[in-house]
Amino acid sequence: MPTVRDITFNLLRRLGLTTIVGNPGSTEETFLQNFPDDFQYILALHESCVVAIADGIAQGLKTPVLVNVHTNAGLGNAMGNIITSYLSKSPLIITAGQQTRSMLLCEPFLANVQAETLPRPWVKWSYEPKRPQDVPGAFMRAYATAVQQPTGPVFLSLPMDDWDQTMDDIDVFRTTSTCIAPDPCRVAEFAEAINRSARPAVVYGGDVARGNAWKEGIAFAEKLGAPVWQGPLSERISFPQDHPLFAGTLPPAIGPLGNALHGHDLLLVVGAPVFRYYPWVPGEYLPSGARLLHITDDPYEAAKAVVGDSLISDSGLALVELSKHIRRRDGTTTYVKAGKQDRGQSSIHDFPSPMTARQLFALLSECIPEEYIVVSESPSNMAEFSQTKIGRITKPDSYYMTASGGLGWGMPAAVGLALAEKRTGKNRPVIVIVGDGSFQFSPQSIWTAVQLDLHVIYVVLKNEQYGILKAFASQERLENVPGLDIPGIDIVSLGKGYGAKTCRAETSDRIRECFSGALSERGVTVIEVPIGKNILKHQ
Known part of the structure; x- marks a missing residue:
């Protein structure tokens, strides 16, 4: 047997x-x-x-x-x-x-x-x-x-003793469906509400990307002629950030988020929680008089949403069905994004050392190829990253971030993503933007990337502190919080110890040299870049 x-x-x-x-x-x-x-x-x-x-x-x-x-x-x-x-x-x-x-x-x-x-x-x-x-x-x-x-x-x-036990030669294999289709009656109700609205807005979350609905999301937004926001703290990006309808990323706090959506009478949230909030900043959940419609494949997310009417469905299927029932609105509008962004190909710059995170991202933007993947785990620099070319995501399945806020996910997740790239033959380089604090949670992952001969580039922003925690402390007017400085860590030696190519880059030319070399030579590279210790207000 x-x-x-x-x-x-x-x-x-x-x-x-x-x-x-x-x-x-x-x-x-x-x-x-x-x-x-x-x-x-x-x-x-x-x-x-x-x-x-x-x-x-x-x-x-x-x-x-x-x-x-x-x-x-x-x-x-x-x-x-x-x-x-x-x-x-x-x-x-x-x-x-x-x-x-x-x-x-x-x-x-x-x-x-x-x-x-x-x-x-x-x-x-x-x-x-x-x-x-x-x-x-x-x-x-x-x-x-x-x-x-x-x-x-x-x-x-x-x-552990189960495996050698004998049993009948039974076949337990079966198949199951993997998509939830939307209720037609609920789709009609949502479409009617959308068609009645004077100034709707759309919020996309990670489910749109996970469900391969990037094109459906674009087509729906263009037919509706409405601005598209990225949900707060979204682990995936589901809409091209160079599209004229892209309005920006919603802030992850109640009052600021409600203020950002001021002027809209209807909000359609697709494939995102309603909403991810942190930290506590009180205010109105929605602008006065606005209605929220929520599409999610998760009944739990629908039930715990603090506002809105829900439809349980796969995001892509729901967008396709809704598109059949909404009216096309004439013309499109280019929405002004919050904050200054670097457009197009970045010009050549030279910056003093230590430079700011944004200056580093501008230098990286000079070198990036047409196709690449970014894994982000430098939380104190997320706003600066999104304002530069390397952080402006324009293609599907090219951006990943921890969904829980927990550190130590990004570096090993990049190993898995790089292995997927190798298996599919796409072979896009995986670029990890990681803080020196985040780096300490899972440096062991470098070894696995080296052993599998993957193309991963770890760009480590070294400011010898937990910058995001200092930003929160400043915002919340907290003083004398211990444990926020982490001096004396040699990132280059850690990377070298696990078998990666390494370099320490302090000048603009050295950053260009290290990053360009890592892109062209393939393999695993750890690049340590000292940056300034100035703390930006968390947004």
């Missing part, structure tokens, strides 16, 4: 789950022994990196990815980036080994006590099979749960 392992691995092949990202422990070795030649095991040096690398692969290839971490200790290490993958709606099948079933009653060393509880509420489903013979069926249910909207991570706890 076949074993549980035989049946499970055959199922994983049929599901396309032949890539496993992991960091093995003793309770996982029975699963991984005699590893099949048609599977790929990607080793990361810490469980938080494991999850984020898998997240990057899942988002880059738009497919589920299998994750393997070590019992309760490894799962605990992974939790920060599991939260991010949940909010990014990344379909990860996360597994962890469990101690031998015959010892679980006495809770032996490395037992995952109440294994199903630990990852909640940040997985869609959490389960430990009751019998060894239930393992294949549990994988099938996990896969079906992960890929159904709203997509997201699931968790399986797998006792």
Whole structure:
């Protein structure tokens, strides 16, 4: 008779789950022994990196990815980036080994006590099979749960002695739909409200990008002739930021957000939460007299929204159906973006050292190719980044950011995205804009990128402080907050220790030289750039 392992691995092949990202422990070795030649095991040096690398692969290839971490200790290490993958709606099948079933009653060393509880509420489903013979069926249910909207991570706890148990040669494979279509009656109601409005506005969020609805989003906005805002703290960009209808990014606070939308009588939010707020700045949720319509594939997001009427649907399908019912408005308007932006190809500049973050971004903008991916994890410089050419995103699937606000996601996620680029043959360079504080959360990911021979460029902004926290402290009038300075870290040595090419660039010419070389030579490069310590007010 076949074993549980035989049946499970055959199922994983049929599901396309032949890539496993992991960091093995003793309770996982029975699963991984005699590893099949048609599977790929990607080793990361810490469980938080494991999850984020898998997240990057899942988002880059738009497919589920299998994750393997070590019992309760490894799962605990992974939790920060599991939260991010949940909010990014990344379909990860996360597994962890469990101690031998015959010892679980006495809770032996490395037992995952109440294994199903630990990852909640940040997985869609959490389960430990009751019998060894239930393992294949549990994988099938996990896969079906992960890929159904709203997509997201699931968790399986797998006792280490299950794999060699025999079972009947059963076929548990099945298919499931992955899209939620909109209710026609609700579409008609939304279309009627839109057609009645005098000055509507559109807000797009990450679901539009995740659902491959970039073109549908453009077509809808152009037919409506309305300004398009990016939702606050959006982990993906879903509308070209050089489009004449792009109005900017909404601020993540109640009062400022309501003020930014002043003058609109109807707001259509598609594929974004309503809204992501931080920090606390009181005010009106919406401009006086405005109505909000919310389209989301997540019933939970619809239920917790503080304002608005909701429609549960895939973003792309909803936009297509709505477009059939809304009237075309004559002409389009170019909307003035908040803040000064660098347009077109940046002119050549030379800046004194240490330069500002914006000056650095201007230098990088001189060198960027036509096609590239940006992963952003330098929170104190987000506003400056978006005002320069490198940060003005004009193409789909080219910008990624942590959805949870947790640090340590960007660097390993870039590894997964670069692997996806290599597999698809697109081979766009992945540029990571990361602060020296954020860098310390997952430098181990550099090693995996080097081992896989990927094209990743880490541009590390070094100001020897947690700039975003100092900005918040200033805004909230807090004094004498400890732990906000991080002097004495040698970024170049850390990158070199993991096998990357490295350079320290202080002058304009040296930055151009290092960045251009990293783009052309491929491989993994860490570029340390000292910047000024001036703190901008957080926006």
